[in-house]
Amino acid sequence: NAGVTQTPKFQVLKTGQSMTLQCAQDMNHEYMSWYRQDPGMGLRLIHYSVGAGITDQGEVPNGYNVSRSTTEDFPLRLLSAAPSQTSVYFCASSSRNDRPRTEAFFGQGTRLTVV
Amino acid sequence: AQKITQTQPGMFVQEKEAVTLDCTYDTSDQSYGLFWYKQPSSGEMIFLIYQGSYDEQNATEGRYSLNFQKARKSANLVISASQLGDSAMYFCAMREGRTNAGKSTFGDGTTLTVKP
Numbered sequence: 001n002a003g004v005t006q007t008p009k010f011q012v013l014k015t016g017q018s019m020t021l022q023c024a025q026d027m028n029h030e031y032m033s034w035y036r037q038d039p040g041m042g043l044r045l046i047h048y049s050v051g052a053g054i055t056d057q058g059e060v061p062n063g064y065n066v067s068r069s070t071t072e073d074f075p076l077r078l079l080s081a082a083p084s085q086t087s088v089y090f091c092a093s094s095s096r097n098d099r100p101r102t103e104a105f106f107g108q109g110t111r112l113t114v115v
Numbered sequence: 116a117q118k119i120t121q122t123q124p125g126m127f128v129q130e131k132e133a134v135t136l137d138c139t140y141d142t143s144d145q146s147y148g149l150f151w152y153k154q155p156s157s158g159e160m161i162f163l164i165y166q167g168s169y170d171e172q173n174a175t176e177g178r179y180s181l182n183f184q185k186a187r188k189s190a191n192l193v194i195s196a197s198q199l200g201d202s203a204m205y206f207c208a209m210r211e212g213r214t215n216a217g218k219s220t221f222g223d224g225t226t227l228t229v230k231p
Contacts, residue, residue, distance in 0.1 A: 042206055042208075042221035048218050106152075106160035
């Protein structure tokens, strides 16, 4: 089982460049999220989606766009990269069901450096 | 607003001993879920254990148990019989509401080092 797949694993960008971080899941999960993790800190929510065609902002959405055209894919776009966006990015998915325990499944992360 | 506080930036434990990692949370919602994740040096996030706000018993998963004290809003992780492979960063996280909305709030983590 592939689970949650993120690409690329590493990326170096110049300030002002744009790029898209890819995230795909094969578990038919309704919910998908993007987080960023800065050194020594926990994960902060950037954007999330509760289903295809539905997205919403998290705690730190500025400078990022998302779309959800299919259940499987949830790409994160950096519009104009800034050094402050240097971070590790995690994509996560989870299922919508009535079980009380519905943990998130995480991708392996994308380490992004903006110079 | 949700908030998770992990007050121990780093912890050390001797191999085979038990260790408790602290987590306190703040929420106005009556229904919520608490999660612990492990992040080894390789960087992936590994789910460890879950506690629901309406669960009357503390959760257990193998060597992991969760000391849930609802009135104190604490959800401490207890690792019994520590192993060298337990050395990692540990995150406490919370999700509000009975249904899963894909939104979790994370603490800043505790780095656990297991000494041989």
